[in-house]
Amino acid sequence: MTTRISHQPEIQQFFRQAAGLDNAGGNPRNKEIVLRILKETARIIEDLQITDDEFWAGVSYLNRLGGSNEAGLLVAGLGVEHFIDLLADARDEASGVSGGTPRTIEGPLYVAGAPLSEGEARMDDGSEDGVATVMFLEGRVLDLQGNPIAGATVDLWQADTKGNYSYFDKSQSDFNLRRRILTDAEGRYRARSIVPSGYGCDPAGPTQACLDQLGRHGQRPAHVHFFISAPGFEHLTTQINLSNDDHLWDDFAYATRDGLIGEIRFTEDPAQSAKRNVEGRFAEMSFDFQLRPARSEQATQRSQRPRALQA
Known part of the structure; x- marks a missing residue:
């Protein structure tokens, strides 16, 4: 009993x-x-x-999780961060709020203070020239009526071809593949970057150890993260998953959502490459964002979760 x-x-x-x-x-x-x-x-x-053994194994796991700084990764992998988005969606619906680009998880790899430019920026530092495929990313930030929002901040970050992020990967230069771009008068942003790679959890880390116990993989599709903000509009946290990735709809972090698929197009035409001032094959992706009007000043700000700060 x-x-x-x-x-x-x-x-x-x-x-x-x-x-x-x-x-x-x-x-x-x-x-x-x-x-x-x-x-x-x-x-x-x-x-x-x-049992006592199970309880203290759990305590030991929490110690390991904190020591590896992977708690933010685990809450994404167990779907808790996605649930917070679903809860916010449900609250919006109950309040009669609709429209705009869908939100999705931030993840644990944002770093504040990326270089700021107007209209356009090059995101990579050139260290993977000849290895990475150049990607041209552009789009517009619009209101719900389709009008351009000038001066919106497009804060974007992504992985390199190995699936690693600067700051956390000490081999990369500061703010590699991290930029902030102010939209022009037409609400447009442009970025020259590289095609990112999908990646997986550290196979020796505590997050993957948990997933192994659940019979799950720890793989993410290639994606680009975004914070989009503008005065008078709700802050948007989202990410665009690349359409050609095998894990597009099998993301261990549950970040892929309808309306957040970036259709990536590859070109191998030498004449087109010359126009873009690149050598060989390159990629293009366009994505527009729509922001909702803010109902409060707080809604214009991103959450106060702890994040990495560049020293």
């Missing part, structure tokens, strides 16, 4: 004490959250009959 005690009044009071609810100090909101975590943890231990 399974012993269940978590519902008993004295145990419930014990959890309230542990969460600090019997004293005036601390943060009331955080107390409420910790109390819920304690109660749900107790229920899991009881309902699933968690």
Whole structure:
């Protein structure tokens, strides 16, 4: 017979004490959250009959996860970050808000402070010339009526041909493949970059270790991340997944959504390459973004989640 005690009044009071609810100090909101975590943890231990070995293996895993700085990766891989987007979508629908480019996950690899330019930018530092395929990316930032938004900030970042990101990959130069572009009078942005590679979790890392236990892979399709912002409009966090990737609809982080597929076109015509001032094969991709009007000043700002800061 399974012993269940978590519902008993004295145990419930014990959890309230542990969460600090019997004293005036601390943060009331955080107390409420910790109390819920304690109660749900107790229920899991009881309902699933968690053994001591399983419990302490879980504690050890959390230590490993934090030591590897992969918590942000794991919440994406387990679909929690996608759920937060779905919840925001549901709240919008309940409030009668619709339209605009869909949101999707940010992921853990943004770095603040990328170089800012007007209208257009080259994103890569040239270190993969002759290896990478040059990609020309352009589009417009529009309002819901299709009018251009001049001066919008298009903050974009992507991986290199090995699936690595600058700052986290110390072999890359600072802000390689990271730029901020202000749209021109027509709401247009242009970027010369390279075709990014998809990538997978570190096979020796704790995120992949968890996925292995679930019988899942840790692969992501090639993609480009975006923050789009402009005064008076809702901040948009999204990413464009490249149409030619085998993992397009099999993204371990669940970031692929209808309306967020970038149709990439490859050209091998020497005359076209000459016009673009490149050698050999190159790629083109166009993507327009539509922003919704902001209902509050807070809606114009991105979330305050902790992010990497360039030293």
